[in-house]
Amino acid sequence: MKNTTQLLKQLNIDYPVIQGAMLGVSTPKMAAEVSQAGGLGTLAAGGLSPEKTIQLIRETKQYTAKKFAVNLFAHDVPREIDIQDFNHMQDFLQAYCKTNQLPFELKKPEDLHFYSYQDQIDILIDEKIPVVSFTFGMLNPAAIAALKKNNSQLIGTATAVQEAIALEQSGVDMITAQGVEAGGHRGSFLNPDQLPQIGAMSLTPLITDAVKIPVLAAGGISSNKALKAAILLGAAGVQVGSLFIPADESMAAECYKNAVLNAADEDTQLTRAFSGRWARGLSNAFMKAVEKSGLKIPEYVVQNSLTSALRSYAQQNNLKDFISMWAGQSSSKAVRGKTRDIFAALVKDGWE
Amino acid sequence: MKNTTQLLKQLNIDYPVIQGAMLGVSTPKMAAEVSQAGGLGTLAAGGLSPEKTIQLIRETKQYTAKKFAVNLFAHDVPREIDIQDFNHMQDFLQAYCKTNQLPFELKKPEDLHFYSYQDQIDILIDEKIPVVSFTFGMLNPAAIAALKKNNSQLIGTATAVQEAIALEQSGVDMITAQGVEAGGHRGSFLNPDQLPQIGAMSLTPLITDAVKIPVLAAGGISSNKALKAAILLGAAGVQVGSLFIPADESMAAECYKNAVLNAADEDTQLTRAFSGRWARGLSNAFMKAVEKSGLKIPEYVVQNSLTSALRSYAQQNNLKDFISMWAGQSSSKAVRGKTRDIFAALVKDGWE
Numbered sequence: 001m002k003n004t005t006q007l008l009k010q011l012n013i014d015y016p017v018i019q020g021a022m023l024g025v026s027t028p029k030m031a032a033e034v035s036q037a038g039g040l041g042t043l044a045a046g047g048l049s050p051e052k053t054i055q056l057i058r059e060t061k062q063y064t065a066k067k068f069a070v071n072l073f074a075h076d077v078p079r080e081i082d083i084q085d086f087n088h089m090q091d092f093l094q095a096y097c098k099t100n101q102l103p104f105e106l107k108k109p110e111d112l113h114f115y116s117y118q119d120q121i122d123i124l125i126d127e128k129i130p131v132v133s134f135t136f137g138m139l140n141p142a143a144i145a146a147l148k149k150n151n152s153q154l155i156g157t158a159t160a161v162q163e164a165i166a167l168e169q170s171g172v173d174m175i176t177a178q179g180v181e182a183g184g185h186r187g188s189f190l191n192p193d194q195l196p197q198i199g200a201m202s203l204t205p206l207i208t209d210a211v212k213i214p215v216l217a218a219g220g221i222s223s224n225k226a227l228k229a230a231i232l233l234g235a236a237g238v239q240v241g242s243l244f245i246p247a248d249e250s251m252a253a254e255c256y257k258n259a260v261l262n263a264a265d266e267d268t269q270l271t272r273a274f275s276g277r278w279a280r281g282l283s284n285a286f287m288k289a290v291e292k293s294g295l296k297i298p299e300y301v302v303q304n305s306l307t308s309a310l311r312s313y314a315q316q317n318n319l320k321d322f323i324s325m326w327a328g329q330s331s332s333k334a335v336r337g338k339t340r341d342i343f344a345a346l347v348k349d350g351w352e
Numbered sequence: 353m354k355n356t357t358q359l360l361k362q363l364n365i366d367y368p369v370i371q372g373a374m375l376g377v378s379t380p381k382m383a384a385e386v387s388q389a390g391g392l393g394t395l396a397a398g399g400l401s402p403e404k405t406i407q408l409i410r411e412t413k414q415y416t417a418k419k420f421a422v423n424l425f426a427h428d429v430p431r432e433i434d435i436q437d438f439n440h441m442q443d444f445l446q447a448y449c450k451t452n453q454l455p456f457e458l459k460k461p462e463d464l465h466f467y468s469y470q471d472q473i474d475i476l477i478d479e480k481i482p483v484v485s486f487t488f489g490m491l492n493p494a495a496i497a498a499l500k501k502n503n504s505q506l507i508g509t510a511t512a513v514q515e516a517i518a519l520e521q522s523g524v525d526m527i528t529a530q531g532v533e534a535g536g537h538r539g540s541f542l543n544p545d546q547l548p549q550i551g552a553m554s555l556t557p558l559i560t561d562a563v564k565i566p567v568l569a570a571g572g573i574s575s576n577k578a579l580k581a582a583i584l585l586g587a588a589g590v591q592v593g594s595l596f597i598p599a600d601e602s603m604a605a606e607c608y609k610n611a612v613l614n615a616a617d618e619d620t621q622l623t624r625a626f627s628g629r630w631a632r633g634l635s636n637a638f639m640k641a642v643e644k645s646g647l648k649i650p651e652y653v654v655q656n657s658l659t660s661a662l663r664s665y666a667q668q669n670n671l672k673d674f675i676s677m678w679a680g681q682s683s684s685k686a687v688r689g690k691t692r693d694i695f696a697a698l699v700k701d702g703w704e
Contacts, residue, residue: 201533201551202533217553219551219553229584330553
């Protein structure tokens, strides 16, 4: 439990539980509630504009005086878009939306604008964000230096041992070891063609052995017993996402919450259909249709942009077939309720 | 730990550790050593002839008076072979063997003979085998009734909750919950087109919640800490395979043992190349060549038969590129040594 003691001290929190950032699900209120309860709440800011990032940070600060983390996508914005792939996918999506009576917004490749995490670093420094977590890659050395100068703790995301070692060498303070069970986007970045799919039972001890800094286990942490099991495996703490999807403070659509609560173990799949990046979510009609099309899916953030109108409409109109219902393999363990109660149940018998 | 107490009583063993059956790796001597040490050794008999089955059982009995399990493949033998797929694959393999200076044995589809587990049941009864484990499906009701009448304990293999429920309903006494981390063949049988790939951190508690009988966690059980973590997650005990691959009593080729010891977390993959059935093993040239061929791989046992000469030759000649080096995602945790020492290290600090 030495690792846990170090983690609690390093983050100055009471419980070794970090709430996972879930764009489109987690909210400032959720992050604040987790931090208030003694864990570390996280604001999902990956890919957001600087303005939106500031707004969400300030909103969170209104709810809590405690520290919380801000999560970034450490991802290079694509320099060139393959116009042919873009057009084929857009044509397919246009026809698909028409068939399914969904609104469609035609985009021109040259008009697309993608935000970079680099546009957010100064904000995090100005706002004195104490913990910055990130996924999809490594922050560049300048960003790391600037955040460290500001006394931010940095948490990188690894899905394989080599990624964990690379992150440690880059200077991060902790690593989230993301098992294949985890919902949402895979953090994989070193070998994108061969997506690592390593179960938490293997990944947690392997990464813990390979690095000296504290490791947070993510994926399948669905109960107090799983929290304890992860710590036995060598993790200092855990990151928990799916358990909070049906929380009162979640902005997931009702149909999405229900799908999570009723999910069977086999109901999730890895897909690139919604964003262009591999992610685990509950299977639905849209994923299957994109797969069946046989089209080459444009890379992240391009595909994400092509599907954004569809996803927003589906979320607003509670249409589960077109929402990216990111969820992990233990989703069915989630229950409805207040974030604070979900958190309390998770830590109720401690972590040893 | 109630589950573990029940398991130990039910199997009359000292430690809640079952040695996984590994055809081509585990041996009568290994099974006997595990049983002698207080666990449950297992003889891999899946797909073997009745004669070979008897021989191995008698050999094991010479090494130990303690109980051991015999593992079967509860798989229906294919009724019809797709001749075109068979011929295309055989042509490919013939050319591949020529290029790689490997012997090749031309087979005629009509001459193939496959053994069924049904040919082995009477032997297990005559030999009074106290524990019969199986994978790839469910034993038929007659076989279950006959074995139960003989007071055999039955252990089925599940890779998803629905499989565990089906097995419990069929009357088995225990279930091995095989996480995606596990090496060797996947036990999946209910939905072969959509191979369940559920990490042990999710699968173990989900199956434990879904059935009343004891559950053995398999996949990623690479240390005493992992054993304890699995039991915390609700398992009554564990099944361990990869840790025993480099044992002195293993019949794995030296190159295979070395590959396991030096495996990185990302070195294994799921493949149908060797046997026609999905299995996790260390990537090698043969797997990649079959994948690259783009050919339709005949189903199990057909493909297994087509590659059998190649595999035997490679094993005898220590050629790692052509051996089916089945191994789990935690393989690198294995060490050389006597089976009894590997077992002792695994259970050294108990299971609570």
